[in-house]
Amino acid sequence: MNRSEMLSQIEDSTEEWDIAIIGGGATGLGCAVDAAARGYRTLLLEQGDFSQGTSSRSTKLIHGGVRYLQQGDIPMVRDSLRERGHLLKNASHLVHPLPFVIPGYRWYEPYYYTFGMKMYDMLSGKLGIDPSLLLSKESVIEKFPNLKSDGLSGGTLYWDAQFDDARMVVAMARTAAEQKACVLNYLKVDCLSKKNGRIDGVVASDQLSGKEYSIKAKVVINATGVFADSIRQLDVENAPEIIEPSQGIHIVLDASFLSTDHAIMIPKTDDGRVLFAIPWHGHLMFGTTDTPGVPIELEPRPLEEEIDYLIEHAARYMQKAPNRSDVKSVFAGLRPLVRPTHAKGGSTSKISRDHHIDVSDSGMVTIVGGKWTTYRHMAEDTIDQAITTASLSPSPCTTLDLEIHRSDEGDHVAKEQPEYNQVLHKGFKYRKSDIVAAARHEMAQTLSDALSRRTRCLLLNQKATLEVAPEAARLMAVELGKDESWIKEQVTLLSNENIL
Numbered sequence: 001m002n003r004s005e006m007l008s009q010i011e012d013s014t015e016e017w018d019i020a021i022i023g024g025g026a027t028g029l030g031c032a033v034d035a036a037a038r039g040y041r042t043l044l045l046e047q048g049d050f051s052q053g054t055s056s057r058s059t060k061l062i063h064g065g066v067r068y069l070q071q072g073d074i075p076m077v078r079d080s081l082r083e084r085g086h087l088l089k090n091a092s093h094l095v096h097p098l099p100f101v102i103p104g105y106r107w108y109e110p111y112y113y114t115f116g117m118k119m120y121d122m123l124s125g126k127l128g129i130d131p132s133l134l135l136s137k138e139s140v141i142e143k144f145p146n147l148k149s150d151g152l153s154g155g156t157l158y159w160d161a162q163f164d165d166a167r168m169v170v171a172m173a174r175t176a177a178e179q180k181a182c183v184l185n186y187l188k189v190d191c192l193s194k195k196n197g198r199i200d201g202v203v204a205s206d207q208l209s210g211k212e213y214s215i216k217a218k219v220v221i222n223a224t225g226v227f228a229d230s231i232r233q234l235d236v237e238n239a240p241e242i243i244e245p246s247q248g249i250h251i252v253l254d255a256s257f258l259s260t261d262h263a264i265m266i267p268k269t270d271d272g273r274v275l276f277a278i279p280w281h282g283h284l285m286f287g288t289t290d291t292p293g294v295p296i297e298l299e300p301r302p303l304e305e306e307i308d309y310l311i312e313h314a315a316r317y318m319q320k321a322p323n324r325s326d327v328k329s330v331f332a333g334l335r336p337l338v339r340p341t342h343a344k345g346g347s348t349s350k351i352s353r354d355h356h357i358d359v360s361d362s363g364m365v366t367i368v369g370g371k372w373t374t375y376r377h378m379a380e381d382t383i384d385q386a387i388t389t390a391s392l393s394p395s396p397c398t399t400l401d402l403e404i405h406r407s408d409e410g411d412h413v414a415k416e417q418p419e420y421n422q423v424l425h426k427g428f429k430y431r432k433s434d435i436v437a438a439a440r441h442e443m444a445q446t447l448s449d450a451l452s453r454r455t456r457c458l459l460l461n462q463k464a465t466l467e468v469a470p471e472a473a474r475l476m477a478v479e480l481g482k483d484e485s486w487i488k489e490q491v492t493l494l495s496n497e498n499i500l
């Protein structure tokens with residue numbers, strides 16, 4: 001994947017695109033893969049980096065959602081479990097099974113949750129992983145030596161799946177490109193063009209060069225997550241808002257706080273939230289919060305009270321409790337929840353995670369809501385709708401069996417150029433070759449792209465990331481033909497992203 005080559009596709013061609021997609025997160029790239037695999041001439045435009053919005057900031061679970069089971073949303077759970085099964089098959093290099101334990105602190109909880117998780121197993125049908133089990137108190141303690149054992153009555157073991165969200169998005173972009181889609185990061189849609197009241201394209205600007213492009217398409221899809229209303233308002237000035245964002249943050253701790261390859265799921269805190277403690281890339285992720293009423297931004301900031309909330313709750317479950325100085329990183333994301341027409345404000349944890357497709361009078365297809373887990377199904381529904389809206393010649397969806405791009409470019413670079421086959425920092429498994437590959441093959445344009453989303457250094461350990469930043473910037477500068485002032489600027493910009 002090469003950005004200049006992608007740009008030349010919109011520079012050199014005046015031919016109309018069949019489908020233009022705004023937004024390069026899970027939803028937009030899911031749509032790009034689906035549309036291109038059906039044979040449509042497909043263009044995707046992302047204002048920042050691929051997955052820079054919510055899609056790189058999730059809990060990294062491909063799951064049915066125990067919370068939705070508790071809420072009785074059986075169709076949502078069944079659909080998600082089916083998608084989990086397909087992803088474990090089509091992206092087995094990126095999505096893997098993960099065992100979870102629900103600790104019980106009341107005598108009946110292990111029985112209650114084991115019963116519930118048996119239903120979860122049943123709902124996953126043939127695509128299930130392994131059966132759920134009732135665990136004794138001793139067995140829970142054996143798995144989690146640092147878990148508080150006072151009042152522990154036992155637990156429930158169940159299976160779900162884990163992935164690396166931003167790596168998945170890059171692999172989806174490459175899959176779309178293999179299917180001949182043109183996918184571009186740092187291309188912001190500034191306005192929509194219309195002919196006879198119908199949208200016939202977009203005007204977009206290159207955020208790196210400032211150049212403007214007028215692009216024609218038979219149908220435009222708005223897949224911009226929490227930004228969906230801003231695009232809808234480019235279409236209809238006073239379009240009512242349909243998104244109710246909710247912020248969720250995670251803190252990242254040393255793996256020793258749980259010392260296990262199992263994850264913990266706390267199904268209900270006193271204020272009704274679900275919490276996860278999850279091993280990820282040799283660290284421990286703990287989250288998440290559910291905070292309504294936050295501003296819609298590409299780089300949302302965690303609130304101090306959210307960090308305090310997680311530290312305080314971690315202390316309730318861990319014998320060796322973390323404090324503020326143990327937090328290696330923290331990241332925030334915004335859930336693109338669809339506003340229920342009957343309620344405004346209040347708790348967002350009960351708003352449905354189901355997806356909604358809306359077609360405006362001028363023919364723009366907006367897809368909102370949903371979950372990472374269900375991106376493929378959301379894309380199938382959206383492209384089916386786009387075909388109808390634009391009267392494209394019908395072509396069936398093929399993504400149920402489509403493999404997501406599989407290759408380790410960092411490995412290839414390390415083999416070709418052994419001088420890059422060294423770890424960036426002793427705290428990370430990433431090598432210099434991963435940074436080189438990010439710039440050479442994965443369209444990373446900034447230091448943050450390489451250290452936040454092609455590798456996940458910034459999400460894992462912010463201090464160590466700042467230590468390696470100058471060297472990583474130098475490696476990128478060689479690939480991208482940049483000078484010393486670019487290196488300095490990139491390091492400064494990255495330092496500003498340091499939230500601790």
Ligand SMILES: Cc1cc2nc3c(=O)[nH]c(=O)nc-3n(C[C@H](O)[C@H](O)[C@H](O)COP(=O)(O)OP(=O)(O)OC[C@H]3O[C@@H](n4cnc5c(N)ncnc54)[C@H](O)[C@@H]3O)c2cc1C
Nearest residue numbers: 023025026027047053054055058059061189225248372373
């Ligand atoms: C804390 C948290 C944890 C979560 N955990 C999970 C989980 O474990 N499992 C799960 O299944 N789901 C999870 N989710 C939900 C999941 O992450 C989201 O549903 C999903 O990532 C949304 O993807 P999206 O593509 O719709 O939005 P985004 O990823 O936000 O993508 C929208 C993109 O549109 C771009 N854009 C906006 N305006 C323009 C413009 N004018 N021009 C061009 N581009 C534009 C943005 O830059 C952005 O990149 C979680 C969500 C949060 C917040």
